[in-house]
Ligand code: 13P
């Protein structure tokens with residue numbers, strides 16, 4: 679990128695290229711690069727920010743589960759202040775501000791890692807700079823600016839309003855994850871689209887489920903994705919739950935770190951898989967975990983299970 683500029687350079691010029699993986703330094707003496715003095719320092723945004731590696735691995739894990747056909751799904755991570763401070767030198771603050779599509783004043787001036795729209799989870803680990811980006815929100819929480827990534831152009835995920843509105847209602851979480859989980863989607867064609875039915879049926883499919891998602895699961899009936907309206911409906915449920923199902927579409931999960939968020943998605947989807955298998959064998963259960971069993975479990979595992987989910991069937 680600098681070859682064209684070499685003839686115009688001063689007698690002694692030092693070229694410093696701050697890249698995503700390395701910082702490359704090359705002296706140019708009398709308009710001629712001195713390759714013997716080139717230095718490559720293994721320090722770049724990607725090497726300095728280990729959360730980025732976690733994000734790549736999570737995208738890859740989701741891909742391997744089969745939840746991210748084509749560009750299906752998206753992921754966001756709220757970058758902590760100390761992490762921003764570590765990588766500030768790699769960020770570009772001159773890009774334009776663009777509207778988020780909703781208002782999130784509670785997240786004013788915060789930084790996020792976000793996947794791009796139309797980008798494939800399969801490719802995040804192969805070419806992260808093309809697939810994801812770091813954004814900063816303005817001081818009103820109405821616009822964003824891209825500070826790194828999406829190097830070949832493109833937009834932020836179409837579900838940005840849902841991601842940010844979920845982050846806004848869940849101040850303690852750092853991750854919001856949307857996936858097209860096959861078995862949960864299948865169940866939205868056969869179960870009533872009610873929080874209490876999905877919560878109870880999925881709790882019953884594996885003993886650890888109520889311990890992993892004790893507050894339950896919210897369900898959003900079919901809606902047009904990618905806008906403010908579905909973001910409002912989802913974030914209203916996320917005030918109460920860490921999981922929201924989008925009928926005939928997929929799931930949103932939130933969590934305090936990458937492992938917890940992925941683990942939550944995985945647990946709910948596995949429970950759905952068991953229910954699909956059970957329903958394929960026979961329409962009713964011969965035996966199951968009873969409301970009293972759940973109360974006993976809650977006591978020993980020190981979780982609170984809302985009584986509204988322990989109804990008599
Ligand atoms: P994006 O490619 O815009 O992230 O959309 C994928 C998706 O799953 C929409 O719900």
Ligand code: ZN
Nearest residue numbers: 750751856928
């Ligand atoms: Zn989707």
